[in-house]
Amino acid sequence: MQGIFSDRISDVPRSFIREILKVAIDPTIISFAGGLPNRDLFPVEEIKKAAIRVLEEDGKRALQYGNSEGLFELRKYISERYMKKQHLEIPVENILITNGSQQALDLLAKVILNEGDSVVVEEPGYLGALQTFSVYRARLIPVPVDEEGMDVGALKTTLLNEKIKLIYTVPNFQNPSGITYSDRNREEIAHLLRGKATILVEDNPYGELRFSGENKRSFRAIIPENAVLLGSFSKIVAPGVRLGWIVAPDFLMEKIITAKQAADLHTNCLSQRVVYQYLVDNDVDLHVKKIVEVYGRQRTMMLSSIKAHFPASVKSTEPDGGMFLWVTLPRGMSAMKLFHESIKRKVAFVPGDPFYVNKTDVNTIRLNFSCSDEKTIEIGIRRLADVIKKNLRYL
Numbered sequence: 001m002q003g004i005f006s007d008r009i010s011d012v013p014r015s016f017i018r019e020i021l022k023v024a025i026d027p028t029i030i031s032f033a034g035g036l037p038n039r040d041l042f043p044v045e046e047i048k049k050a051a052i053r054v055l056e057e058d059g060k061r062a063l064q065y066g067n068s069e070g071l072f073e074l075r076k077y078i079s080e081r082y083m084k085k086q087h088l089e090i091p092v093e094n095i096l097i098t099n100g101s102q103q104a105l106d107l108l109a110k111v112i113l114n115e116g117d118s119v120v121v122e123e124p125g126y127l128g129a130l131q132t133f134s135v136y137r138a139r140l141i142p143v144p145v146d147e148e149g150m151d152v153g154a155l156k157t158t159l160l161n162e163k164i165k166l167i168y169t170v171p172n173f174q175n176p177s178g179i180t181y182s183d184r185n186r187e188e189i190a191h192l193l194r195g196k197a198t199i200l201v202e203d204n205p206y207g208e209l210r211f212s213g214e215n216k217r218s219f220r221a222i223i224p225e226n227a228v229l230l231g232s233f234s235k236i237v238a239p240g241v242r243l244g245w246i247v248a249p250d251f252l253m254e255k256i257i258t259a260k261q262a263a264d265l266h267t268n269c270l271s272q273r274v275v276y277q278y279l280v281d282n283d284v285d286l287h288v289k290k291i292v293e294v295y296g297r298q299r300t301m302m303l304s305s306i307k308a309h310f311p312a313s314v315k316s317t318e319p320d321g322g323m324f325l326w327v328t329l330p331r332g333m334s335a336m337k338l339f340h341e342s343i344k345r346k347v348a349f350v351p352g353d354p355f356y357v358n359k360t361d362v363n364t365i366r367l368n369f370s371c372s373d374e375k376t377i378e379i380g381i382r383r384l385a386d387v388i389k390k391n392l393r394y395l
């Protein structure tokens with residue numbers, strides 16, 4: 001139907017990942033392309049028990065409308081967990097429950113961005129965020145990240161030259177690269193923002209999935225007035241419950257509540273109550289420890305296979321947590337071309353292209369290690385190594 005769509009949606013390209021992954025659905029393909037948590041670790045029985053308990057003990061309340069901020073008990077649990085895990089003092093009033101942290105991004109963009117406003121994003125950056133900011137017709141300004149964190153020099157220049165309302169970061173075990181910002185890098189970024197009308201988003205869905213190294217300071221602890229913190233139960237419980245949250249300073253929270261009301265009144269009450277029941281009836285730390293052990297072993301196997309089989313000219317990040325690592329191929333080697341050849345050898349990954357704002361035919365790739373066991377990882381990396389070596393000859 002001609003002329004029916006808004007400019008807002010017409011300008012956003014279809015998900016590149018979804019398109020290319022159509023090729024990778026063949027079950028005989030070893031896939032490092034997905035971005036999902038490992039479903040074998042979902043606490044199905046425990047959630048079932050929690051759901052029965054909620055419905056039997058307080059079913060009518062669980063099925064009624066709730067308030068826009070979210071279930072008080074769940075917000076209190078989150079506040080207490082911040083204190084326990086990170087010594088972060090966050091009042092319950094500054095926490096709002098969302099339909100996954102993806103909705104938190106949407107609400108923030110709705111509250112802060114006008115068409116054409118500039119947003120700093122990481123390069124490479126999380127695709128879901130790039131898409132959300134594009135829907136609000138923001139101008140995306142990529143700033144590179146590396147093993148230390150965000151390029152402070154590039155950020156400083158950008159802040160001098162542009163009015164930046166929002167900076168989007170994933171400082172712990174970043175998607176797609178697996179890198180973590182150092183404490184020093186965080187301090188330097190905070191120093192640039194102090195006293196400025198710029199919001200820094202710290203999207204932290206992977207923070208509890210740490211295999212090695214020390215926890216880093218949250219931006220919320222360093223610059224509370226500028227920082228908005230996003231959290232999620234997707235990677236520590238299950239993504240299907242669609243529960244995340246947003247931690248914002250008072251002046252922002254009021255507007256976020258209004259945006260939440262307009263979007264969906266509130267997050268699913270049943271889901272909130274069931275997950276809350278699950279959290280209080282079970283040893284969540286033990287559950288997270290199990291996930292960390294499994295992903296940690298798989299990460300170690302992927303890294304040691306890369307070291308053993310990839311040519312020395314191929315570089316990889318060495319994540320201390322999360323679900324992904326990032327590989328840089330020799331200069332001039334096309335990740336897209338490698339992808340098509342790898343599919344023929346029955347191994348898949350995501351070429352780096354969609355994680356950049358304005359670069360194509362790049363030489364970087366994202367590998368996921370959460371969903372394949374160690375043996376499969378070894379076989380898959382060997383196959384990938386063969387394809388890379390074959391391509392080296394054409395450089």
Ligand SMILES: Cc1ncc(COP(=O)(O)O)c(C=O)c1O
Nearest residue numbers: 100101102126170175232234244
């Ligand atoms: C960096 C990042 N932010 C947000 C999300 C979305 O998470 P949620 O399931 O909480 O919406 C993801 C999911 O992969 C992610 O990697």
